[in-house]
Amino acid sequence: MSRRHIGQEKFGFSVDRGQHCSLDELARLIDWVPVDHCLYVISCSAKGEPAWPPIALFKAMLLSIWYDLSDVKLAEALDDRQSFRRFCGFSTQETTPERTAFVRFRKALVAHGLDKTLFDEITGQLKAKAIHVKTGTLVDATIIASASQDDEEGHWVKHKGRPAVHGFKAHVGADADTALVEEIAVTPANINDGKAGPDALPDNPGEVFADSAYCGNHFGDAVRAKGGTPRIVATGMWGKDEAEALARLDAWNQPIHRIRGRIEKIFGTWKRSYGLRRMRWRGLAKAGVQIRLTAIAYNMKRSLNIIAMAG
Secondary structure: OOOOOOOOOHHHHOOOOOOOHHHHHHHHHHHHHHHHHHOOOOOOOOOOOEEEEHHHHHHHHHHHHOOOOOHHHHHHHHOOOOHHHHOOOOOOOOOOHHHHHHOOOHHHHHOOOOOOHHHHEEEEHHHHHOOOOOOOOOEEEEEEEEEOOOOOOOEEEOOOOOOOEEEEEEEEEEEEEOEEEEEEEEEEEOOOOOHHHHHOOOOOOOEEOHHHHHHHHHHHHHHOOOOOEEEEEEOOOOOOOHHHHHHHHHHHHHHHHHHOOOOHHHHHHHHHHHHOOOOOOOHHHHHHHHHHHHHHHHHHHHHHHOOOOOO
């Protein structure tokens, strides 16, 4: 397949003015060679044109999440901002992709089912840098509104006291200490948390902290099968009287609430800072791409902070 060669300055005039930013640190955080290898099957060129390197388009997708940019705004920013060009591997003078290249790239990710492969590769690298001793896992789910209520692969769901939402649900397993996202399952919004929860469990999860939606043997057995210990919020306990039962219930639930509440910060960052308040594209497969790309972007930023604090 024919591909463009990028990153070469014209006439050899490459000047480093020492203007570096956090994107340069993020670029150094990952070994991009195996990521590029995962993307090797992709060629999403316009008819009759050489394809843009898929690794450059993938990095551009991360920029769109960190800075909450549409395809149009991403194309404009990539053309204009030197830090964006540097992160993606473009020189200061060469042309950069138009928005249609990003559309074709996403379609190719869906067609080849590469979003989970990319998530696993990058998360594996980050875990090796940031997670030293695995002690526990946070499991929870968040609902994300669909791009359109006409999306037949989304579904309506209503929680008590809240308006009904049409969309999808991200089921997430995250490390209890570092808050790095380790596993993701994406479903229509009406799928029960406990039913989909096993798909959000990483291997060797340690103690698994979850709310009462995960009560029941289906989830608990899945945790134990992976070598973990369920720590699920209880809705009732026995006691010789009501006061004793409530005291025992509170003693069991309070430590779980305190730990599992950390996952809400992950969802808050996704929705508040990374534009995941609503899906950008229609369909379950594209919802999976958007959620996993968001998780990759989040994990990279989170790992950079963890490593900086440890240093």
